[in-house]
Amino acid sequence: MSEQCKFLLDDRQIPTVWTNILPFLPEPMAPPLHPQTGAPLGPQDLAPIFPMELIEQEFSPKAEIDIPGEILDIYRLWRATPLYRARRLEKALDTPAHIYYKYEGTSPAGSHKPNTAVAQAYYNKRAGVRRLATETGAGQWGSALSLACKLFGLESTVYMVRVSYDQKPYRRMMMHAWGAEVFASPSPQTNAGRAVLAAAPDSPGSLGIAISEAVEDAATHGDTNYSLGSVLNHVLLHQTVIGQETRLQMRMAGEEPDVVIGCFGGGSNFGGLALPYLQDRLAGKGPRIVAVEPAACPSLTQGSFRYDYGDTAKLTPLVKMYTLGHDFVPPGIHAGGLRYHGASPLLSHLADMGHIEARAYPQTPVFDAALQFAATEGILAAPEAAHAIRAAIDEAVSAREAGLSSTIVFCLSGHGHFDLSAYEQYRAGELLDQSYKATA
Amino acid sequence: MSEQCKFLLDDRQIPTVWTNILPFLPEPMAPPLHPQTGAPLGPQDLAPIFPMELIEQEFSPKAEIDIPGEILDIYRLWRATPLYRARRLEKALDTPAHIYYKYEGTSPAGSHKPNTAVAQAYYNKRAGVRRLATETGAGQWGSALSLACKLFGLESTVYMVRVSYDQKPYRRMMMHAWGAEVFASPSPQTNAGRAVLAAAPDSPGSLGIAISEAVEDAATHGDTNYSLGSVLNHVLLHQTVIGQETRLQMRMAGEEPDVVIGCFGGGSNFGGLALPYLQDRLAGKGPRIVAVEPAACPSLTQGSFRYDYGDTAKLTPLVKMYTLGHDFVPPGIHAGGLRYHGASPLLSHLADMGHIEARAYPQTPVFDAALQFAATEGILAAPEAAHAIRAAIDEAVSAREAGLSSTIVFCLSGHGHFDLSAYEQYRAGELLDQSYKATA
Numbered sequence: 001m002s003e004q005c006k007f008l009l010d011d012r013q014i015p016t017v018w019t020n021i022l023p024f025l026p027e028p029m030a031p032p033l034h035p036q037t038g039a040p041l042g043p044q045d046l047a048p049i050f051p052m053e054l055i056e057q058e059f060s061p062k063a064e065i066d067i068p069g070e071i072l073d074i075y076r077l078w079r080a081t082p083l084y085r086a087r088r089l090e091k092a093l094d095t096p097a098h099i100y101y102k103y104e105g106t107s108p109a110g111s112h113k114p115n116t117a118v119a120q121a122y123y124n125k126r127a128g129v130r131r132l133a134t135e136t137g138a139g140q141w142g143s144a145l146s147l148a149c150k151l152f153g154l155e156s157t158v159y160m161v162r163v164s165y166d167q168k169p170y171r172r173m174m175m176h177a178w179g180a181e182v183f184a185s186p187s188p189q190t191n192a193g194r195a196v197l198a199a200a201p202d203s204p205g206s207l208g209i210a211i212s213e214a215v216e217d218a219a220t221h222g223d224t225n226y227s228l229g230s231v232l233n234h235v236l237l238h239q240t241v242i243g244q245e246t247r248l249q250m251r252m253a254g255e256e257p258d259v260v261i262g263c264f265g266g267g268s269n270f271g272g273l274a275l276p277y278l279q280d281r282l283a284g285k286g287p288r289i290v291a292v293e294p295a296a297c298p299s300l301t302q303g304s305f306r307y308d309y310g311d312t313a314k315l316t317p318l319v320k321m322y323t324l325g326h327d328f329v330p331p332g333i334h335a336g337g338l339r340y341h342g343a344s345p346l347l348s349h350l351a352d353m354g355h356i357e358a359r360a361y362p363q364t365p366v367f368d369a370a371l372q373f374a375a376t377e378g379i380l381a382a383p384e385a386a387h388a389i390r391a392a393i394d395e396a397v398s399a400r401e402a403g404l405s406s407t408i409v410f411c412l413s414g415h416g417h418f419d420l421s422a423y424e425q426y427r428a429g430e431l432l433d434q435s436y437k438a439t440a
Numbered sequence: 441m442s443e444q445c446k447f448l449l450d451d452r453q454i455p456t457v458w459t460n461i462l463p464f465l466p467e468p469m470a471p472p473l474h475p476q477t478g479a480p481l482g483p484q485d486l487a488p489i490f491p492m493e494l495i496e497q498e499f500s501p502k503a504e505i506d507i508p509g510e511i512l513d514i515y516r517l518w519r520a521t522p523l524y525r526a527r528r529l530e531k532a533l534d535t536p537a538h539i540y541y542k543y544e545g546t547s548p549a550g551s552h553k554p555n556t557a558v559a560q561a562y563y564n565k566r567a568g569v570r571r572l573a574t575e576t577g578a579g580q581w582g583s584a585l586s587l588a589c590k591l592f593g594l595e596s597t598v599y600m601v602r603v604s605y606d607q608k609p610y611r612r613m614m615m616h617a618w619g620a621e622v623f624a625s626p627s628p629q630t631n632a633g634r635a636v637l638a639a640a641p642d643s644p645g646s647l648g649i650a651i652s653e654a655v656e657d658a659a660t661h662g663d664t665n666y667s668l669g670s671v672l673n674h675v676l677l678h679q680t681v682i683g684q685e686t687r688l689q690m691r692m693a694g695e696e697p698d699v700v701i702g703c704f705g706g707g708s709n710f711g712g713l714a715l716p717y718l719q720d721r722l723a724g725k726g727p728r729i730v731a732v733e734p735a736a737c738p739s740l741t742q743g744s745f746r747y748d749y750g751d752t753a754k755l756t757p758l759v760k761m762y763t764l765g766h767d768f769v770p771p772g773i774h775a776g777g778l779r780y781h782g783a784s785p786l787l788s789h790l791a792d793m794g795h796i797e798a799r800a801y802p803q804t805p806v807f808d809a810a811l812q813f814a815a816t817e818g819i820l821a822a823p824e825a826a827h828a829i830r831a832a833i834d835e836a837v838s839a840r841e842a843g844l845s846s847t848i849v850f851c852l853s854g855h856g857h858f859d860l861s862a863y864e865q866y867r868a869g870e871l872l873d874q875s876y877k878a879t880a
Contacts, residue, residue, distance in 0.1 A: 005516055008448050076445055077524075077818050084517075088591075106546060108818035110857070150815050151528075170610065173860035176867060177811065177820055371617065375590050378517050378548035380617055417550070417857040420613035427616060 005087050007249040009080035014072065015244040017064040018237045021275050021346070024063070024282050029349045030320035033307065041317050049218045049226040051127035054120065057234040065237065067119075074118045074151055078107045079241065083249035088376040090396065097399035097406040098255060099392055102246045102273060103379070104413050109174070111382065111414030112269045113144030113229055116238035120227045121148035131155040131224040133217040135185065135210030137265070138164050138336035138384065139171025140414055141229030146180035157224075159185040159193075159213040161339070162205035163332035170418045185210035192216050192313040206329045207266075207340045212313035219315070230266025231310065231321075231344045239272025246409060247276055257287045259395055261410035263387035264291035264300060264358070265337050267344030269413035274347075274356075281355050290395075291351070291358045292387040294366075295433070297330040299323060299343045300351060300358035308342060321348040333363055334422035334431075335383040359391060362433035366390045367426035370416070382414040383422055445527050447689040449520035454512065455684040457504040458677045461715050461786070464503070464722050469789045470760035473747065481757050489658045489666035491567035494560065497674040505677065507559075514558045514591055518547045519681065523689035528816040530836065537839035537846040538695060539832055542686045542713060543819070544853050549614070551822065551854030552709045553584030553669055556678035560667045561588035571595040571664040573657040575625065575650030577705070578604050578776030578824065579611025580854055581669030586620035597664075599625040599633075599653040601779070602645035603772035610858045625650035632656050632753040646769045647706075647780045652753035659755070670706025671750065671761075671784045679712025686849060687716055697727045699835055701850035703827035704731035704740060704798070705777050707784030709853035714787075714796075721795050730835075731791070731798045732827040734806075735873070737770040739763060739783045740791060740798035748782060761788040773803055774862035774871075775823040799831060802873035806830045807866035810856070822854040823862055 022029075031040040043055045050058075057065060067075070086099040104112035124132055132154055136142025142158035149156035158180050165172060165184040172182050183189055185205045186196035192212035196203050203209070211228070218226035228235060250257060260277050262270030270291055280286030291300055299322045309326040310316035321342045324330075328341040343351075350356055363383075370386035372393065373379065381389060388410040399406040416423065425431045462469075471480040483495045490498075497505060507515070526539040544552035564572055572589055574596070576582025582598035589596035598620050605612060605624040615622050623629050625645045626636035632652035636643050643649070651668070658666035668675060690697060700717050702710030710731055720726030731740055739762045748763040750756035761782045764770075768781040783791075790796055803823075810826035812833065813819065821829060828850040839846040856863065865871050 004451055006451055008450060010448060011444055011446055074818075077528075088517075108814075108820065147818055151818065170857065170860045173864045174820065174857075177814055177860065177863045179815075374548075374617055375619075378514075378587055378591065380548065380614065417610065417614075420610045420617065423617045424613045 005085045007083040007252045009245060009248060011076050013248060014075055014079050015241045016067055016072065018067060019064055019240045019244060019276055019279070020060055020062055020237055021279050022233065023061050024279055026282065029345055032317040032319045035309065035314055035317055038318070049215060051123045051129065051225060053123045053126070054234050057237055058232060068122060071119050071122050080245045081106050083246055085253065086377050089373060092372065092376045093393065093396050093400065095396040095400040096404065097396040097408055099396055100250065100253065100409045101412045102242060102409065104242065104269065104411065105379070105415035109140065109144040109147050110417065111140040111144065112239060112242060112272055113141045114147060115241055115272065116229065116235045116268065117144035117148035118151070119238045121145070121152045121154055124225050125152045125154055129154065129223065129225045131157060132227045133157045133214040133224055134227045134229065135159045135207060135214045137161050137207050137339055139168050139418065140337055142180065142182070143171055143174045143178070145227055145229070146175040146178035149180070150178040156180040157217060158182045159187060159210040161185055161207060161210050161336060162203065164336040167421065168418045185213050187213060189213065190216045195313070204329070204332045206312065208312035208326055211311035212315050215311060215315045230268040231342065233346050235268055236271035236275060236344060236346060239268050240275050242269070242272035242411060243274065243276035246273060250409065255407050257409040258407045259288040259290060261290045261292060261388050261391045261408065263338060263384050263413060264293045264343070265384065266340045267347040269411050271344060271347055273411040278350055278355055289356050290391055291356050292391045293358065293360045294333055294335050294338045294387065295360045295362040296333045297324065297339050298360040299341060301360045305348055305352050310342060319345045321345045322351065334419060335387065337384040338387065361387060361390050363431050364433055367423065367431060369393050379412065380416040380423070381412055382416045383419050385413045388412065445525045447523040447692045449685060449688060451516050453688060454515055454519050455681045456507055456512065458507060459504055459680045459684060459716055459719070460500055460502055460677055461719050462673065463501050464719055465789070466722065469785055472757040472759045475749065475754055475757055478758070489655060491563045491569065491665060493563045493566070494674050497677055498672060508562060511559050511562050515681070520685045521546050523686055525693065526817050529813060532812065532816045533833065533836050533840065535836040535840040536844065537836040537848055539836055540690065540693065540849045541852045542682060542849065544682065544709065544851065545819070545855035549580065549584040549587050550857065551580040551584065552679060552682060552712055553581045554587060555681055555712065556669065556675045556708065557584035557588035558591070559678045561592040561594055564665050565592045565594055569594065569663065569665045571597060572667045573597045573654040573664055574667045574669065575599045575647060575654045577601050577647050577779055579608050579858065580777055582620065582622065583611060583614045583618070585667055585669065586615040586618035589620070590618040596620040597657060598622045599627060599650040601625055601647060601650050601776060602643065604776040607861065608858050625653050627653060629653065630656045644769070644772045646752065648752035648766055651751035652755050655751060655755045670708035671782065673786050675708055676711035676715060676784060676786060679708050680715050682709070682712035682851060683714065683716035686713060690849065695847045697849040698846045699728040699730060699848050701730045701732060701828050701831045701848065703778060703824050703853060704733045704783070705824065706780045707787040709851050711784060711787055713851040718790055718795055729796050730831055731796050732831045733798065733800045734773055734775050734778045734827065735800045735802040736773045737764065737779050738800040739781060741800045745788055745792050750782060759785045761785045762791065774859060775827065777824040778827065801827060801830050803871050804873055807863065807871060809833050819852070820856040820863070821852055822856045823859050825853045828852065
């Protein structure tokens with residue numbers, strides 16, 4: 001019998017706090033600015049769309065924040081998620097490297113997104129909110145929020161990027177099954193959507209546009225708040241359960257990572273895994289940290305670190321981040337969850353300090369890696385997560401070529417059950433890698 | 441913080457044997473008969489389509505059969521599967537009953553089917569077979585066998601029942617991603633398929649027809665064997681890992697079941713969970729055992745216990761089982777995995793002895809239960825598995841009405857990620873319950 005390939009935690013080992021890197025930053029982040037006045041933002045400026053407890057978390061000076069029991073009750077439905085050692089993939093690659101992956105696809109919505117969706121629904125429920133409005137790219141976030149709202153008795157409205165709405169009907173049906181109302185974005189429901197449709201009736205949409213719609217919906221309805229699935233500090237905070245669990249599980253495996261890898265859209269699964277290790281780096285002892293983005297939307301590798309809007313219609317605050325420009329509309333690649341023009345300001349700040357390496361891949365090598373993974377480890381990964389697989393394989397091959405061992409950990413952020421048409425296109429040789437065209 | 445809701449086993453607790461009920465039967469099963477001669481079948485009669493090690497298992501007198509290490513290596517990719525206590529569902533039902541479910545949807549193919557697919561691929565590989573041919577209803581079995589063949593380097597050909605082929609394109613794509621060749625059945629690939637198409641060009645297909653096609657494919661190609669996903673003794677044997685794990689996990693929970701429930705098509709997930717408990721019943725001390733089938737294909741509740749063919753074209757042996765007749769074509773319900781005219785001969789034998797209660801539900805109450813489960817436990821169940829949810833809820837409501845506690849365990853055999861169009865139809869009120877029309 002072979003050696004252990006799976007590291008599980010019991011319910012008592014699920015983290016009971018979220019860990020906050022903010023108080024450990026050697027230099028504070030640049031403050032968000034008011035979209036109209038350009039003045040630094042106060043908590044009250046965010047109150048029309050967020051509950052106060054989440055606003056406090058956004059700027060919290062505490063090193064740890066307790067996870068409320070009602071959130072833990074729901075986390076326990078699927079957490080702790082398993083950490084796997086990819087022994088079959090290692091063997092296929094004939095590499096001395098040890099490859100581990102943290103699999104977040106076991107949640108009911110199929111990704112890491114419920115980690116923050118559940119927390120956000122909880123705090124909004126406590127604040128007396130009746131409905132949450134949000135955007136979704138590939139549909140992972142929208143389905144996570146639909147699930148969380150259903151579990152807490154809230155209503156949910158999801159603006160789903162048009163290209164994904166068309167590509168992934170099952171994601172839409174999944175949101176419906178959990179009671180959500182879903183619109184293709186740009187939609188005729190909002191001023192922001194109508195403006196885009198007037199200028200470009202065939203717009204494939206973008207996360208930037210869908211965010212404008214959801215923010216407008218929340219800002220114009222008194223009983224409705226807005227909910228964001230990535231980018232913001234409180235979102236990444238909630239995701240730190242991933243990295244905390246991984247740390248425990250790597251100790252069970254008796255190893256420490258040399259390199260930690262995550263795919264990167266807004267930064268939430270990446271940050272969830274990496275932030276505890278980034279905190280180590282700030283203390284002078286962490287592993288290499290690698291962010292993997294699509295060549296079609298390369299905010300970290302080709303964007304610039306500057307103040308920009310989080311959305312297309314300039315309704316959100318100005319935040320300092322790596323950005324391709326708030327009016328950048330990426331081509332309709334299958335990794336819809338990575339089609340965001342910007343990057344988490346917190347992770348941008350850490351990248352600017354030199355703590356994060358970034359790389360970008362076109363779609364073809366990413367799907368090639370996904371199929372190799374499916375043929376060895378069995379799991380069909382989401383196209384987003386497959387970016388991390390590609391980088392992990394490349395790291396393992398480099399280790400083989402250098403004749404050195406290396407301990408690699410990556411986040412397999414979700415399954416690809418709703419992305420099979422992309423696999424089918426790849427197999428048929430129909431997946432064209434669109435070149436990067438910056439508009440800003 | 442609430443009480444425990446999840447019971448996990450570590451890799452060392454995965455069963456290392458399959459448990460075989462055959463030597464414990466008080467009366468032996470009626471022997472299978474040759475389809476042409478009507479004489480009792482010998483092992484050599486099965487050799488053209490099955491490897492000898494599986495044929496031996498089919499008739500084995502041993503109480504336990506060791507699971508080879510190479511199979512365990514793959515089981516460990518997702519086993520042991522979790523056992524959950526459905527505390528949130530219990531609360532919603534306001535029931536004193538304790539409801540547990542064994543969740544087999546965490547396998548890469550999304551159901552319990554890989555438990556036997558991996559074993560069958562292994563023994564066929566050892567026997568020097570190059571390709572496996574099989575049928576699939578909803579696609580769960582076909583995708584499981586595609587995965588297993590990919591992991592062992594075998595080719596696979598899947599005849600997929602036409603109605604599911606059309607309803608579930610993603611299941612087909614999933615099989616493709618694992619390298620399978622997939623045909624809609626009835627297909628023009630085989631004599632059996634061509635005969636059905638000639639008589640009924642618009643045939644929705646059935647498992648009986650698809651089995652004929654796969655058996656013919658295997659019988660007419662020297663390098664190809666046939667693989668069946670349910671019904672046979674060796675298939676149910678491999679599935680006993682479900683019940684063995686459940687037994688351990690129920691001990692962790694400190695409870696013994698009063699009633700054990702599984703949905704019933706050919707009988708494989710049902711048997712996997714129930715056989716260890718049926719063995720207890722043979723020793724005079726087991727729980728109630730409830731099989732749940734669709735009203736559209738009620739082999740146990742409305743069929744008769746007699747010799748019949750396993751397929752439409754009469755290529756398989758005659759076996760004594762509960763059957764609706766080998767030419768029965770059930771209506772195209774969404775629980776495609778339960779559309780089989782017969783029932784496992786072993787489980788039929790045990791049902792005939794009075795050890796299994798059977799009940800049948802139409803689709804509407806089944807989807808109603810599935811949505812209640814999704815709203816409380818989060819998981820979107822396969823329509824097949826939702827039959828078990830329906831029965832578990834009914835048992836829990838009965839317990840409440842009787843003012844008695846009851847410990848209920850059911851098998852949640854798979855997720856419904858590829859069945860969301862069925863949920864969408866149900867929500868839209870478009871799910872019509874077709875009445876049962878026997879043709880035999």
